[in-house]
């Protein structure tokens with residue numbers, strides 16, 4: 259039986275390390291820390307890719323882009339996102355809408371949210387009004403609260419392309 263919708267969710271964490279910026283939703287944000295990652299460590303895009311892959315039960319980004327593969331060292335995660343979108347579209351699906359929440363005390367995400375939404379929407383070939391990026395602190399609790407790392411959670415709905 260064919261269905262008209264699929265739903266997926268994704269979650270990603272990266273630890274902060276030395277550095278002077280983070281990349282979120284393809285936006286380079288100046289910060290007093292960087293992130294430890296094989297790629298550019300973009301938790302927004304990694305969580306979104308996992309949501310998209312999960313919606314079609316296609317595994318996760320670690321399966322498609324193994325951290326052991328030198329091709330993905332320092333990779334621009336927008337390239338990974340476009341690849342995941344291609345996997346969906348070749349199966350007859352596209353993202354209908356997506357909603358991402360970033361969890362960190364700093365940097366402030368709000369001022370960059372529109373630029374992130376524009377990047378994600380462009381890579382997915384969909385309207386910016388169907389892509390949401392928002393943020394919350396964890397009220398100084400846990401690893402995000404202590405400023406040890408950054409997390410993102412994504413939900414997406416797939417519709418027939």
Ligand SMILES: Nc1ccn([C@@H]2O[C@H](COP(=O)(O)O)[C@@H](O)[C@H]2O)c(=O)n1
Pocket residue numbers: 361362363364365366367368369393394395396397
């Ligand atoms: N990294 C962050 C965290 C939060 N925001 C914005 O601040 C608002 C208040 O955060 P609370 O955790 O105290 O609810 C939140 O709703 C976001 O708009 C942010 O921009 N960047």
Ligand SMILES: C[C@@]1(CO)OP(=O)(O)OP(=O)(O)OC[C@H]1O
Pocket residue numbers: 270271294295296297298299300304319320321322323324325326327330331
């Ligand atoms: C993105 C990949 C690419 O090798 O590596 P990381 O940047 O370390 O990010 P992670 O969220 O651990 O996902 C796994 C990998 O697919």
